[in-house]
Amino acid sequence: MATPAAPLELVHSTSVKPEDLRRRELAAFLRSRRERISPEQVGLPAVGRRRTPGLRREEVAQLAAVGVTWYTWLEQARDIQVSPQVLDAIARGLLLDINERQHLFSLADAADPAPIMTCPTVTPAVLAIMEKLEPLPAVAANSRYDILAYNRTYGRMLGDLDAIAPEDRNIMLLAFTHPDWKRSLVDYEAATALMVAKFRAAMADHVAEPAWKSLVKRLLLASPQFEALWRQHEVGTSGHGEKRFLNPEVGLLHFEFTTLWLGPRQSTRLITYTPADEETRERVEKLHAIAVAGG
Template identity: 65%
Template sequence: MTTMVQESDVRRHELAGFLRSRRERIRPEEVGLPRGRRRRTPGLRREEVAQLSAVGVTWYTWLEQARDIQVSPQVLDALARALLLDQSERAHLFALAAAADPAPGGPCPTVTPALRQLLEQLEPIPACIQNSRYDILAYNRTYGRLLCDLDAVPPEDRNCMILAFTNDDWRAAVADVGDVNRTMAAKFRASMAEHLAEPAWTALLGRLETVSEEFREVWARHEVVSQGGRTKLIRNAHVGLLHLEHNNLWLGPTAGPRLISYVPLDAESRERLEQLQALALAAV
């Protein structure tokens, strides 16, 4: 018991020192805050980190003071974003807190080299691999330019729910975005029923409720829709209107990862997808 208490105490102090060091290295203008004339604190103030992370100032102060308090994976995720941690620093943060990262980085074992090759072979048909949480695990070049410039999106934000409710380019490309997003939220609720206690799911839900009033409104309806394909109209910023059929190809016996493709429904859409592929290849 004494050894466990000592280890916990060491972890708290290491975590406190790590948070303080990361806070002090960030310039206010890096996170959109004014520097001001009377700033004496190196980097960010504690209250600024608390504000950026949507946590209480007192609670965050206690965290930096190595007090014995509970910290959830969702809060650690918010702190990692606020402190601009890279992947190694993020992993260290969760390790110090002895918590499971709800959005770990690194390659996904679901996406094998053969599946990546398949995505390439499907060109110019836009295709990607998603999990049931709508994380985009892999995609081909045409899909990367279909709804927004996906390469420009940070890996931790490559989630269709996040993009659908927060990314202006993505939203502009989707015809009837309100109806489509309402359906997506209903599908997300149906999928989440089997993952209610999992940190990655609750962290994503918490983030969506924080950043999008639209999501909060549709989520409060408690609507549920099963997964399935449908016809979609996409107004691509580069090649114009695309008439596509959305298809799911499940990669296992359960409703987990799936390969999603957007098949053109007319010759004009096919030609425009070929143009989009050429544009994507030229940008490499």
């Protein structure tokens, strides 16, 4: 029995450039979204006989305020420049939801000029997991290092986190400006250098967002150490490793930390700390007991 021939695009896939594949995917995605929308959904009259479902190309061009020829080239995967503003108009015209919009800008390799922000919440299920992890410390944070939730052990690991105003509960801000946190980070220079490198890498997707720019400005004004690291333009990522903390109540704590992502994108994450030795394990149990007692 003969083996069926592979599709043409698979046979030649090794010779196709990544940017060509990206344009093809973008073109196919736009066609699929266009064909699922009726004129009535976007306030256009359904005029004339339609051979295909959905909107015509000229109608999408009208909604996005671009030329019909230009939009046709886009759906034909031609090598043309697409501005983020035009992509934004197309996304609105095609009634794309948040996931479809993100996919559109990813395929176009462009930054979204008006990203749809989601509330950085931690679900009750995640909170339950963090509680069950005790006495091990655990914290949920976003890519900007805002602390979204933490269990009782983590709340006492670097001082009294409950005593800090919620708007100041940012790991970067505390590491560079809070005396208790600065004293608690045993390997301070290495830890803060990695933190800044990870923050800069994450900020590439948020360079125009006020909250990110505001945090950078606040850190630059408050910390010469942060300014020096920020000027180096180092970038990096890390999902696991070791950290040491000097806790004022129980002494030196040596952990292995693990990052668990809480969504499809590397943004909100759960960081857990596992004792690296028996001495730390005993001290963590003591720290947890102190936290539970509220002493």
